[in-house]
Amino acid sequence: MLVxxxxxxxxxxxxxxxxxxxxNRAKKLGYKAQETLLDRSYHHAAMKRLLESWKRGRPDIVHFALMEALSTPLFIQGYLDVYVHTFDNKIISMAGGLRIPKSYFRFEGLMQDLFRNGAVKSDDGSPLMEMEKGTLAELIGEAKPDRVVGLSSAGVQSNAEQVVRKNSLDRKCMFVIGGFPKGHFGDNTKALFNCTYSIENIGLEAHVVIARILYECEKMKRSS
Known part of the structure; x- marks a missing residue:
């Protein structure tokens, strides 16, 4: 599992x-203000008022991360469950085989539909993405992983191969990667981890960490 x-x-x-x-941005898009995505590219001046504003308003990070995860053989072949846990405690689940738009503007519209309707469905009515209120702790309680592994530059120094082999062999493992631009996981999140690792001695963007971890998962699966 990847969160x-x-x-x-x-x-x-x-x-x-x-x-x-x-x-002004909402008017241009044809939505009500609270139906548009918070985006620092457009809302920087307004975001100064928000709590922990440095961690918010970067939907592009999620877009890159999902494009990476959902394009892997691991996900396409049905061996990976992917979730997004948002800053304001919503859980987004992905249907197997889902492919999201490569265009950010199409992704933005898709996310706005998801937040407004609680689901995005295919032409035949089957859910592609679903969203509900929920904390990371509640997601872990439902998914029941054997191990919850945090990936953070503040974690114990290791590398992707060692992290995967130590925690995933014969175990149902949940890897948790931050989807924010600055800072670290909150204390409530860190308390849920069995362990936390840094896979490089420099900070890496979320999609790079995902690529390295999932590649090692694929290698381990092929060798098992």
Whole structure:
């Protein structure tokens, strides 16, 4: 399992919905302000008022991370479950075989539909993505992994191969990767991990960590 946690993916919160930077962008998109994604590229001036604003308003990070994860043989062949846990405690689950748009603007529209309707469905009505309120702790309680492994530059120094082999062999493992631009996991999140590792001696972007971890998972699966 892969979880992109505390992800900087949310709709514009009510407290800044009337700010000109927000209302002008919403008008251009043809949505109500609180139906648009919070995005630092457009809402930087308004976001100064928000709690932990440095961790928020980067849906592009989630887009890159999902493109990486959902394009792997591991996911395509049905061996990987992918979830997004958002900053404001929503859980997004992905249907098997899902492919998301490579265009960010199409991804943005898809996410706005998801937040508005709670689901995105195929032409035949089957769910492609579903969203519900929930914490990371609740997701872990439902998924029941044997191990919950955090990946963070603040973790114990290791490498992707060692992390996967130590924690995934004959175990149902959940890898948790931050979906935010700055800072570290919150204390409530860190308390859920059995262990936390850094796989490089420099900070890596989420999609790079995902690529390295999932590649090692694929190698281990082929050799088992």
């Amino acid at each position: 992109i946690a505390e992800a900087a993916l949310e709709c514009v919160p009510e407290e800044i919905s009337s700010h000109p930077a927000v209302s």
